[in-house]
Amino acid sequence: MNLLVIGTGYVGLTTAVSFAMQGHHVTGIDVIEEKVKLLQQGKSPIYEPGLEPELQRALTKETLAFSTSMAEHVGEADVIYLCVGTPSGSDGFADLRYLEQAVETLRTFVQASEREHVVVIKSTVPVGTSDRIAAIFAEDKHVHVVTNPEFLREGRALQDSLEPSRIVIGADRKEAIAIMDQLYAKITAPRVYTTRTNAEMIKYASNAFLATRISFMNELARLCHTLGADIEVVAEGMGLDSRIGPEFLGAGVGYGGSCFPKDTEALIQLARRHQSSLSLLETVRDVNRSQVDWFVERMVETIQGVRQKRIALLGLSFKPETDDIREAPSLTLIERLQKEGAILTAFDPIASLHVKQLYPNLSYVSSPYDALKNADAAILVTEWKECVQLDWQRVKQQMAQPVLFDGRNAWPAGFLKENGFTYLGVGRHA
Known part of the structure; x- marks a missing residue:
């Protein structure tokens, strides 16, 4: 499958590399040009055991690439992962500005595409956020919104991506679930199929x-x-x-x-x-x-x-x-x-x-x-x-x-x- 991973921090980069290791074709997107250049050279901006060698191997196999241009790659993506940061705001609540900006930009491009897309919220977001994002794409019948929280332990993130304790999929359409099952076909782990709201709460809880x-x-x-x-x-x-x-x-x-x-x-x-x-x-x-x-x-x-x-x-x-x-x-x-x-x-x-x-x-x-x-x-x-x-x-x-x-x-x-x-x-x- 063709994947687009928006955001190349700890979660985004590990997600991109792990799916590339499974044979999917992945493009990682980041707005920071210096980081993208570093990644294109096979250098990881973060330290995570085993990540950089696998990054280099995937680049060599051409199952992984990086870019600053979302527009060039949305049209060919089956699954689009949103892995942007949601840091604490001054009030302690999750700051969603980066996610909201990414969603706004993404919708412009998926509207122009006739391809079926699954937009996956991987970022940790307050309960109810994914439903609000789904409402934004409601008129785009070829777009499905899924919540797929991460449970990565830093220091073991790549291993946890390949051997997760569980896969939680929050979705309201059978078509989206079928695509996510296909995406995770090589991963053996308990799966929880539920609502987006429940998936978000599982992560926080x-x-x-x-x-x-x-x-x-x-x-x-x-x-x-x-x-x-x-x-x-x-x-x-x-x-x-x-x-x-x-x-x-x-x-x-x-x-x-x-x-x-x-x-x-x-x-x-x-x-x-x-x-x-x-x-x-x-x-x-x-x-x-x-x-x-x-x-x-x-x-x-x-x-x-x-x-x-x-x-x-x-x-x-x-x-x-x-x-x-x-x-x-x-x-x-x-x-x-x-x-x-x-x-x-x-x-x-x-x-x-x-x-x-x-x-x-x-x-x-x-x-x-x-x-x-x-x-x-x-x-x-x-x-x-x-x-x-x-x-x-x-x-x-x-x-x-x-x-x-x-x-x-x-x-x-x-x-x-x-x-x-x-x-x-x-x-x-x-």
């Missing part, structure tokens, strides 16, 4: 529920810290219950990224607009916002303040295997520690350049050991393997003081304490 699990464990970790319990053991015992499961039970310095903070806030604001309340999610959001502050307060208690102390930050991206720093806890840590007067040195295998644009006065180094040299304390912010799998004897030799603050509960707490380190995790008492 999924992210909000996962965020809830994280904030629950973080709040429980605070209590464990006070009571002398160990949140890691508690999580293990909880996760063995099949009704709960082990996923997303890790305590830490909070969640970040492009989805959980934005989508949780958008769902809260959507409820408010409809005179409803999601008080549980409001608490989830507030716990997450305060988690870094709670962690820093425990640090300050441990080493009697951080002013003029050299602190190594290990990891800057919001999670491993991505260069995404949107809503990353590292940014809040940097703000708080700089305010407290700490001297910061940072290491991240991928994301340092992005953070440097925001905080150019930090010292950025190329290895975790360079960050740890003469440090009075170190903080594990992101559990990259480079930051977790360390030579602890070398670490102890290089640090001015062997003080470790484990913001992801990924370091071997018992071993470190036995070997002379001062160790503080998130609700751990190993």
Whole structure:
């Protein structure tokens, strides 16, 4: 099939590459000329494991191309994916201006085409948005509007595209469902056929529920810290219950990224607009916002303040295997520690350049050991393997003081304490 993917961010580019890998002919559209030129050269503007080699392979096979011109490619497209950004607006609600602009431009071109098109909303949008877009195309009988939300995990996005946990298709026409089934013919996964409204809610509800699990464990970790319990053991015992499961039970310095903070806030604001309340999610959001502050307060208690102390930050991206720093806890840590007067040195295998644009006065180094040299304390912010799998004897030799603050509960707490380190995790008492 011929696909047009409008928007080449994390979702759009991964979607384009994964469908090209399945043998479809895909054209990615973006308004940023520099990005399109980079993609045409086989260079990915984002870091995602396996993405760039597959991008290059698809370009060589000519199953994938990129352009800035929507007009040149709409007429030949069977399926048109809308993957533009829907960031949080100043009111916390999803900002749909980029999506609306894309829809307005797209309608001009599909009206001039006699070909049957399926317009797929892949962007995360407030409930009811896809129906409003469908109403815009209502007079164009050869255009079907489908909601097909993404459930990609950054760091595993390409794998999740090829081996999804489920495929959700929101549509009101059998013709559209048949085309979507043909599109996904090579993918084996449970399929949910439903309304566009339900599909939109499934996306928001999924992210909000996962965020809830994280904030629950973080709040429980605070209590464990006070009571002398160990949140890691508690999580293990909880996760063995099949009704709960082990996923997303890790305590830490909070969640970040492009989805959980934005989508949780958008769902809260959507409820408010409809005179409803999601008080549980409001608490989830507030716990997450305060988690870094709670962690820093425990640090300050441990080493009697951080002013003029050299602190190594290990990891800057919001999670491993991505260069995404949107809503990353590292940014809040940097703000708080700089305010407290700490001297910061940072290491991240991928994301340092992005953070440097925001905080150019930090010292950025190329290895975790360079960050740890003469440090009075170190903080594990992101559990990259480079930051977790360390030579602890070398670490102890290089640090001015062997003080470790484990913001992801990924370091071997018992071993470190036995070997002379001062160790503080998130609700751990190993």
